[in-house]
Amino acid sequence: MALFTLGINHRTAPLSVREQVAFHAEELRRALGDLAGHGRVYEAAILSTCNRTEIYCQAESPEYALRWLTEYRHLPDGEVAPYLYAHPGREAVRHAFRVASGLDSMVLGEPQILGQMKEAARIAREAGSLGTTLNKLFQQSFSVAKDVRSGTAIGANVVSMAAASVHLAERIFGNIAEQSVLFIGAGEMIGLCATHFAAQAPRHLEDVTAAAALGVDLHMHPQARTLIEQRMREHSERKNEAFEPTRADNLQRLQMACLPQGAQIIPNPFNRIPGFSVGHVHCFPGFPIMTWPMMEWVLDSYYTPWQHLRDWCELALIVSGRQEAVLTALMQHIEQQWPDVKVFSLPSINHPVYGSHIELGVKGAKQSVQAAFTALQQG
Numbered sequence: 001m002a003l004f005t006l007g008i009n010h011r012t013a014p015l016s017v018r019e020q021v022a023f024h025a026e027e028l029r030r031a032l033g034d035l036a037g038h039g040r041v042y043e044a045a046i047l048s049t050c051n052r053t054e055i056y057c058q059a060e061s062p063e064y065a066l067r068w069l070t071e072y073r074h075l076p077d078g079e080v081a082p083y084l085y086a087h088p089g090r091e092a093v094r095h096a097f098r099v100a101s102g103l104d105s106m107v108l109g110e111p112q113i114l115g116q117m118k119e120a121a122r123i124a125r126e127a128g129s130l131g132t133t134l135n136k137l138f139q140q141s142f143s144v145a146k147d148v149r150s151g152t153a154i155g156a157n158v159v160s161m162a163a164a165s166v167h168l169a170e171r172i173f174g175n176i177a178e179q180s181v182l183f184i185g186a187g188e189m190i191g192l193c194a195t196h197f198a199a200q201a202p203r204h205l206e207d208v209t210a211a212a213a214l215g216v217d218l219h220m221h222p223q224a225r226t227l228i229e230q231r232m233r234e235h236s237e238r239k240n241e242a243f244e245p246t247r248a249d250n251l252q253r254l255q256m257a258c259l260p261q262g263a264q265i266i267p268n269p270f271n272r273i274p275g276f277s278v279g280h281v282h283c284f285p286g287f288p289i290m291t292w293p294m295m296e297w298v299l300d301s302y303y304t305p306w307q308h309l310r311d312w313c314e315l316a317l318i319v320s321g322r323q324e325a326v327l328t329a330l331m332q333h334i335e336q337q338w339p340d341v342k343v344f345s346l347p348s349i350n351h352p353v354y355g356s357h358i359e360l361g362v363k364g365a366k367q368s369v370q371a372a373f374t375a376l377q378q379g
Contacts, residue, residue, distance in 0.1 A: 001042060003133060004062040005092040006069075006084060007054030010106050011356075013083035014348065016289045021073055021080060023048040025123070026249045032127040034072060040064045043131035045124035045138070047099070049116050051106050056096065058133045062086040074238050096137055100145035102154065107161060109154035112192070114145050162192035166200060171328075176200035184213050211260040214278050223265050224257035224274050231272040266294050277302075315373040316344075316361025318354050327360065330379040338372040340365040 008018055023031055028046055035044045035055070043058035044065070055065045066084065070077065087095045095104070100117050102109040121138040124130035130138075148154060166176065173179050181202045183190050198205055211218045232250055236243040244250060259276045266275035266282065268290055275284040275294050282298050284291045299307070319327070324345055331343040341364035348357055362372045 001058060001060055003056075003058055003089055003092050003137065004065065005054055005056050005087040005095050006062045006065045007047075007052060008080060008083050008085070009052035009054070009104070012085060013080070017080060017083050018051070018053065019289065020075060021053045021069060022050075023053065025119075026252055028120075028123045029127040030249070031072065032124055032129040035065070035068050036127075036129040041068065043134045044129045045120050045134055047117055047120040049113070052099075054099070056092070056134055056137065058131060062088070093137060093140075096141045097144045100141040101148040102145070103148075107164060109149075110161070111149070114142070118142065162196045165193050166196045168328075169197075176202050178203060180204040182206050182213075184210055210278075210281075210283055214260050214281060216261040216278070218258045219261055220254075221257050221259040221263060221265070221276070224259055224276070225254060227265070227268075227272045227274055228254060228257050266298060269293050311366040312364065313366045313369050314361060314363035315369055316359050317373075317377060319358045319360045320354065320356070322358065324358060327358070330376070331360075334362065334372050334375055334379075337375065338362075338364070338368045341368050341372045343372075343376070 008021060010018070023046055028048070032044055032046060035041055035046075035057075040061070041057050041059040041064050045056045047054045047056070055069065057065050059065060066081065066086075069075075070080065096117075098104045100114055102111060102113055105113050117138065121130060121135070124134065169179075170176060176197065177200060179202050181197050181204070183194050183197075183206070194205065209218070229245065232245075232253060233243045256273055260278050263276040263278050266277055266284065268274050268285070270290045270293070273285065273290075275282065277283075277298065280302075282295075284294050324347060327345065331345065334343050335341065341362050343360075343362050345361075346359040348354070348359065360376065362369055362376060364372070
């Protein structure tokens, strides 16, 4: 029996893979109970964020945790294995120290991950899956993270996505104190962004739900409720469990059916959880694997007469070894030079041909795209 870390993160897997093994906070206790009762996994904690899912465990082999993960998420054999890393013993400890200190984060040194690790340890403790070994690992990781933050300059620069959004806004709009800022949404990241922007004392700042922004009330949408209940029932059947509609986590999931008054459903072919439209305002989930087909449905359902009205084209190239932030000035320059052209960038990790890269391109009026693309290549 040994200590292992089994995981997947933003460096090893694209979002479409990471989202298949992500865990919502309300399902972690249930998942940990299932994992700890799986057989040869004796202690377990799950750290699940937008950029990583990691299982810290005391087990005979990481294979048991991998087998549990694929069965619990009903994934085909080999679906996620190519993207996983497994660290045994001392390497697992070293990895936990790096994660807690923000050294393994997408934004180097960001502090949110430490709080997320503490929350993962707390949930595992409450679920009864945190034993002596993992408790020592987490407590030592928290201590190391504190020493790193106090003894180095890792926190001197921008250290979170929320802080980065403020700096980007300042580059685009200038002094935030002279701006009005509107946030639409109620998630954790919206809250963090609002906190960082508020510190800049903008002229006006407001955080609203989509319903409030549209000036209508929320209500339980009957069709959305039916779709979400169907999704929950199918999930229970796959796990050979009875569907319990009044269970606390299922009641929480039903809140996704509370939509603005007058909303029309946007079907979600991935997991049935719908988006919605109110007039020409369309709201989608944030995962690209869901958003893309839902956007296609909206375009084909509502905007077919508007398609192909202009002579439009798109050109792109592959950029390796560069970060998006380095390319921002060039992208802004091209859009200023050619107002009828839009520049786009699509980062990708572990592409089978290009590896980690950015697809950088221009799209717009055909007469301007070629000149803008030439400037992009030369830039």
